Amino acid sequence: MKKSIFAIALTTLVAGTNFTSCNSSTKDVEDAATKVDKAAQDLTEAKEEFDVEYNKFKMESENRMTENDKQIAELKANTAQLKKEAKADYEKKIADLEQKNSEMKIKMNEYKEEGNEKWESFKREFNHDMDELGQALKDLTKNNSK
Numbered sequence: 428m429k430k431s432i433f434a435i436a437l438t439t440l441v442a443g444t445n446f447t448s449c450n451s452s453t454k455d456v457e458d459a460a461t462k463v464d465k466a467a468q469d470l471t472e473a474k475e476e477f478d479v480e481y482n483k484f485k486m487e488s489e490n491r492m493t494e495n496d497k498q499i500a501e502l503k504a505n506t507a508q509l510k511k512e513a514k515a516d517y518e519k520k521i522a523d524l525e526q527k528n529s530e531m532k533i534k535m536n537e538y539k540e541e542g543n544e545k546w547e548s549f550k551r552e553f554n555h556d557m558d559e560l561g562q563a564l565k566d567l568t569k570n571n572s573k
Contacts, residue, residue, distance in 0.1 A: 477540065484550060488535050491557055495528045498564045520567055527560050 502521050506514055531553070538549060 477543075477546070481540070481546075485535060488531075488553065488557065491561070492528055492532055492535075495524075495560060495564060498568070499525050499528065502564070502567060517567075524560065524563055524567065527556075527563075531556060531560065 499521060502517075502524075506518055506521075509517055534553065534556075540546070
């Protein structure tokens, strides 16, 4: 009799533990699913923010490159006023700047999203290169007007 009471008590204890742990497991699964949904929503929002920032940056950069194209065209138009000796060197510098501007366009169009840290690095480098190109154009304009 002691054995049967002990067996019934043990069975009841095991069954109670299983039922209790099932409820806890179900709650854990629901919590995990909620966290996954929130993470997916956060990722979607971050992607949308990146797209907005990328498109804004791309548009600003394209405007700068268009301005560079205009300056290069003006510089080319001014080559007729130069002496033959200076003209060849001047045209080479213009061609180099035009090539650099084209490379910048390609670099911008080929950029692929690789994470926030790489994006910030790309923006910093791209802006630096664009600033250098703009300064080179200004310097060439100054040298030509002297």
